[in-house]
Protein backbone atom coordinates (compact mmCIF):
# COMPACT_ATOMS: atom_id res chain seq x y z
CA UNK A 1 0.00 0.00 0.00
CA UNK A 2 1.32 3.47 -0.86
CA UNK A 3 -0.05 6.89 0.03
CA UNK A 4 -2.44 7.06 -2.94
CA UNK A 5 -2.70 3.43 -4.11
CA UNK A 6 -4.26 0.70 -1.95
CA UNK A 7 -2.86 -2.30 -3.88
CA UNK A 8 -1.01 -4.93 -1.87
CA UNK A 9 2.57 -5.85 -2.76
CA UNK A 10 2.63 -7.85 -5.98
CA UNK A 11 -0.80 -6.75 -7.20
CA UNK A 12 0.60 -4.32 -9.80
CA UNK A 13 2.49 -5.51 -12.89
CA UNK A 14 5.93 -4.23 -13.90
CA UNK A 15 4.30 -2.81 -17.05
CA UNK A 16 1.66 -0.13 -16.51
CA UNK A 17 -0.48 1.84 -18.95
CA UNK A 18 -1.32 5.33 -17.71
CA UNK A 19 -4.47 7.08 -18.94
CA UNK A 20 -5.27 10.42 -17.32
CA UNK A 21 -8.94 9.49 -17.06
CA UNK A 22 -9.64 6.70 -14.52
CA UNK A 23 -12.70 5.66 -16.54
CA UNK A 24 -10.38 5.09 -19.51
CA UNK A 25 -8.44 2.77 -17.20
CA UNK A 26 -11.67 0.85 -16.52
CA UNK A 27 -12.48 0.73 -20.24
CA UNK A 28 -9.01 -0.56 -21.12
CA UNK A 29 -9.15 -3.21 -18.39
CA UNK A 30 -12.64 -4.38 -19.38
CA UNK A 31 -12.01 -4.29 -23.14
CA UNK A 32 -8.42 -5.41 -23.58
CA UNK A 33 -7.27 -7.29 -20.48
CA UNK A 34 -8.18 -10.83 -19.49
CA UNK A 35 -9.08 -11.58 -15.86
CA UNK A 36 -8.68 -7.92 -14.90
CA UNK A 37 -8.90 -7.19 -11.18
CA UNK A 38 -9.36 -3.70 -9.73
CA UNK A 39 -6.59 -2.98 -7.19
CA UNK A 40 -7.23 0.71 -6.53
CA UNK A 41 -10.24 2.88 -5.86
CA UNK A 42 -8.60 5.50 -3.64
CA UNK A 43 -9.86 8.94 -4.79
CA UNK A 44 -11.66 7.14 -7.62
CA UNK A 45 -8.30 6.82 -9.41
CA UNK A 46 -9.01 3.34 -10.71
CA UNK A 47 -6.23 0.81 -11.26
CA UNK A 48 -6.47 -2.74 -12.66
CA UNK A 49 -4.19 -5.69 -13.35
CA UNK A 50 -4.88 -8.38 -15.92
CA UNK A 51 -3.19 -10.04 -18.88
CA UNK A 52 -2.85 -9.13 -22.54
CA UNK A 53 -1.78 -11.97 -24.85
CA UNK A 54 -0.42 -13.74 -21.78
CA UNK A 55 1.58 -10.76 -20.48
CA UNK A 56 0.76 -9.28 -17.08
CA UNK A 57 -0.26 -5.63 -17.50
CA UNK A 58 -1.66 -2.98 -15.16
CA UNK A 59 -3.55 0.15 -16.09
CA UNK A 60 -3.67 3.07 -13.67
CA UNK A 61 -5.50 6.42 -13.98
CA UNK A 62 -3.25 9.38 -13.19
CA UNK A 63 -5.64 12.36 -13.15
CA UNK A 64 -5.02 15.60 -14.99
CA UNK A 65 -1.79 17.54 -14.90
CA UNK A 66 1.78 16.85 -13.91
CA UNK A 67 1.48 17.13 -10.10
CA UNK A 68 -1.22 14.44 -10.07
CA UNK A 69 0.50 12.20 -12.64
CA UNK A 70 3.81 12.53 -10.77
CA UNK A 71 2.24 11.10 -7.60
CA UNK A 72 1.03 7.93 -9.33
CA UNK A 73 4.17 7.49 -11.43
CA UNK A 74 6.40 7.97 -8.37
CA UNK A 75 4.47 5.45 -6.27
CA UNK A 76 4.17 2.90 -9.11
CA UNK A 77 7.95 2.96 -9.58
CA UNK A 78 9.14 3.29 -5.99
CA UNK A 79 6.47 1.41 -4.04
CA UNK A 80 5.38 -1.21 -6.59
CA UNK A 81 8.45 -1.76 -8.78
CA UNK A 82 7.00 -0.59 -12.13
CA UNK A 83 9.66 -0.74 -14.86
CA UNK A 84 7.78 0.18 -18.04
CA UNK A 85 5.20 2.97 -18.03
CA UNK A 86 3.22 4.03 -21.10
CA UNK A 87 0.87 6.97 -20.99
CA UNK A 88 -2.21 6.58 -23.19
CA UNK A 89 -3.65 10.06 -23.30
CA UNK A 90 -5.51 12.67 -25.30
CA UNK A 91 -4.19 15.90 -26.75
CA UNK A 92 -5.14 18.95 -28.79
CA UNK A 93 -3.46 19.29 -32.20
CA UNK A 94 -1.66 22.47 -33.16
CA UNK A 95 -0.61 21.51 -36.71
CA UNK A 96 -3.02 21.77 -39.66
CA UNK A 97 -1.95 18.37 -41.00
CA UNK A 98 -2.52 16.59 -37.66
CA UNK A 99 -6.16 15.50 -37.59
CA UNK A 100 -8.65 14.69 -34.83
CA UNK A 101 -8.35 10.94 -33.94
CA UNK A 102 -4.77 10.73 -35.27
CA UNK A 103 -2.37 8.81 -33.01
CA UNK A 104 0.83 10.57 -31.95
CA UNK A 105 3.94 9.09 -30.36
CA UNK A 106 5.51 11.76 -28.17
CA UNK A 107 9.18 11.48 -29.07
CA UNK A 108 9.88 14.30 -26.64
CA UNK A 109 7.89 16.70 -24.48
CA UNK A 110 8.57 20.40 -24.07
CA UNK A 111 6.99 21.89 -20.97
CA UNK A 112 6.14 25.12 -19.21
CA UNK A 113 6.08 23.24 -15.88
CA UNK A 114 8.41 24.30 -13.08
CA UNK A 115 8.75 20.71 -11.86
CA UNK A 116 11.72 19.97 -14.08
CA UNK A 117 13.10 23.51 -14.35
CA UNK A 118 13.32 23.70 -10.54
CA UNK A 119 15.39 20.51 -10.44
CA UNK A 120 18.00 21.83 -12.89
CA UNK A 121 18.09 25.63 -12.42
CA UNK A 122 19.66 27.32 -15.44
CA UNK A 123 19.61 24.15 -17.56
CA UNK A 124 17.14 22.78 -20.11
CA UNK A 125 16.67 19.09 -19.40
CA UNK A 126 15.28 17.24 -22.46
CA UNK A 127 12.30 15.02 -21.67
CA UNK A 128 12.52 12.14 -24.16
CA UNK A 129 10.67 8.86 -24.62
CA UNK A 130 12.34 5.45 -24.44
CA UNK A 131 13.77 4.66 -27.87
CA UNK A 132 13.09 0.91 -27.84
CA UNK A 133 9.48 1.34 -26.73
CA UNK A 134 9.04 4.08 -29.31
CA UNK A 135 10.35 1.83 -32.07
CA UNK A 136 8.04 -1.00 -30.99
CA UNK A 137 5.05 1.35 -30.81
CA UNK A 138 5.85 2.77 -34.22
CA UNK A 139 6.22 -0.67 -35.79
CA UNK A 140 2.99 -1.92 -34.25
CA UNK A 141 1.22 1.15 -35.67
CA UNK A 142 2.68 0.46 -39.11
CA UNK A 143 1.45 -3.15 -38.93
CA UNK A 144 -2.05 -1.88 -38.14
CA UNK A 145 -1.89 0.43 -41.15
CA UNK A 146 -1.93 3.58 -39.02
CA UNK A 147 -0.23 6.76 -40.09
CA UNK A 148 1.36 7.51 -36.76
CA UNK A 149 2.83 10.93 -36.11
CA UNK A 150 6.07 10.99 -34.13
CA UNK A 151 7.41 14.23 -32.69
CA UNK A 152 7.50 16.83 -30.00
CA UNK A 153 4.48 17.69 -27.85
CA UNK A 154 3.96 20.35 -25.19
CA UNK A 155 3.05 19.21 -21.68
CA UNK A 156 1.29 22.23 -20.29
CA UNK A 157 0.34 23.13 -16.73
CA UNK A 158 -2.66 25.02 -18.12
CA UNK A 159 -5.52 23.50 -20.13
CA UNK A 160 -7.01 26.98 -20.65
CA UNK A 161 -3.81 28.92 -21.30
CA UNK A 162 -5.48 31.13 -23.91
CA UNK A 163 -2.01 31.97 -25.19
CA UNK A 164 -2.56 31.85 -28.94
CA UNK A 165 0.76 33.52 -29.68
CA UNK A 166 2.69 30.84 -27.78
CA UNK A 167 0.62 28.08 -29.43
CA UNK A 168 1.43 29.54 -32.86
CA UNK A 169 5.09 29.82 -31.98
CA UNK A 170 5.31 26.23 -30.71
CA UNK A 171 3.51 25.08 -33.86
CA UNK A 172 5.99 27.01 -36.00
CA UNK A 173 8.75 25.06 -34.22
CA UNK A 174 7.16 21.73 -35.12
CA UNK A 175 5.35 20.89 -31.87
CA UNK A 176 2.48 18.59 -32.89
CA UNK A 177 0.04 18.86 -29.99
CA UNK A 178 -0.59 19.95 -26.41
CA UNK A 179 -1.34 17.67 -23.46
CA UNK A 180 -0.55 17.79 -19.74
CA UNK A 181 1.56 14.83 -18.45
CA UNK A 182 4.18 13.42 -20.86
CA UNK A 183 7.04 15.63 -19.67
CA UNK A 184 6.81 14.51 -16.05
CA UNK A 185 6.58 10.86 -17.09
CA UNK A 186 9.75 11.24 -19.15
CA UNK A 187 11.49 13.17 -16.36
CA UNK A 188 10.62 10.57 -13.69
CA UNK A 189 11.51 7.69 -16.02
CA UNK A 190 14.98 9.29 -16.46
CA UNK A 191 15.28 9.99 -12.75
CA UNK A 192 14.46 6.45 -11.67
CA UNK A 193 16.03 4.58 -14.61
CA UNK A 194 12.85 3.01 -15.99
CA UNK A 195 11.23 3.06 -19.45
CA UNK A 196 8.62 5.67 -20.30
CA UNK A 197 6.61 6.40 -23.43
CA UNK A 198 3.60 8.54 -24.21
CA UNK A 199 1.12 7.65 -26.95
CA UNK A 200 -1.69 10.11 -27.60
CA UNK A 201 -4.94 10.36 -29.54
CA UNK A 202 -5.89 13.78 -30.88
CA UNK A 203 -9.18 14.50 -29.10
CA UNK A 204 -9.58 18.03 -30.43
CA UNK A 205 -8.00 20.52 -32.79
CA UNK A 206 -6.87 23.70 -31.15
CA UNK A 207 -6.64 25.58 -34.48
CA UNK A 208 -9.96 24.50 -36.01
CA UNK A 209 -12.07 23.91 -32.88
CA UNK A 210 -13.07 20.38 -34.00
CA UNK A 211 -13.56 18.06 -31.00
CA UNK A 212 -14.65 14.62 -29.83
CA UNK A 213 -17.25 13.95 -27.13
CA UNK A 214 -16.36 12.96 -23.56
CA UNK A 215 -17.80 9.48 -24.25
CA UNK A 216 -15.57 9.09 -27.33
CA UNK A 217 -12.55 10.24 -25.34
CA UNK A 218 -13.41 7.71 -22.67
CA UNK A 219 -14.05 4.75 -24.90
CA UNK A 220 -13.09 4.84 -28.55
CA UNK A 221 -9.39 5.41 -28.76
CA UNK A 222 -8.66 1.77 -29.43
CA UNK A 223 -5.89 2.32 -31.99
CA UNK A 224 -3.77 4.14 -29.40
CA UNK A 225 -4.45 1.51 -26.74
CA UNK A 226 -3.53 -1.36 -29.07
CA UNK A 227 -0.35 0.42 -30.19
CA UNK A 228 0.64 0.82 -26.52
CA UNK A 229 -0.23 -2.77 -25.61
CA UNK A 230 1.67 -4.17 -28.58
CA UNK A 231 4.69 -1.98 -27.77
CA UNK A 232 4.97 -3.47 -24.29
CA UNK A 233 4.34 -7.08 -25.26
CA UNK A 234 6.31 -7.71 -28.51
Ligand SMILES: O=P(O)(O)O[C@H]1O[C@H](CO)[C@@H](O)[C@H]1O
Pocket residue numbers: 019020021063064065088089090091159179180181
Ligand atom coordinates in the same frame (compact mmCIF):
# COMPACT_ATOMS: atom_id res chain seq x y z
O1 LIG B 1 -7.10 12.31 -21.61
P1 LIG B 1 -5.96 12.47 -20.61
O2 LIG B 1 -5.09 11.27 -20.57
O3 LIG B 1 -6.44 12.90 -19.25
O4 LIG B 1 -5.04 13.66 -21.19
C1 LIG B 1 -5.45 14.98 -21.49
O5 LIG B 1 -6.76 15.30 -21.07
C2 LIG B 1 -6.74 16.12 -19.88
C3 LIG B 1 -7.33 17.46 -20.19
O6 LIG B 1 -8.62 17.36 -20.67
C4 LIG B 1 -5.27 16.22 -19.48
O7 LIG B 1 -4.98 15.21 -18.54
C5 LIG B 1 -4.58 16.01 -20.80
O8 LIG B 1 -3.22 15.62 -20.75
Ligand SMILES: O=c1cc[nH]c(=O)[nH]1
Pocket residue numbers: 090091092093159178179180203204206
Ligand atom coordinates in the same frame (compact mmCIF):
# COMPACT_ATOMS: atom_id res chain seq x y z
O1 LIG C 1 -4.34 18.88 -22.60
C1 LIG C 1 -5.10 18.85 -23.56
C2 LIG C 1 -5.83 17.69 -23.93
C3 LIG C 1 -6.66 17.73 -25.00
N1 LIG C 1 -6.81 18.88 -25.67
C4 LIG C 1 -6.13 20.00 -25.33
O2 LIG C 1 -6.30 21.05 -25.94
N2 LIG C 1 -5.30 19.96 -24.28
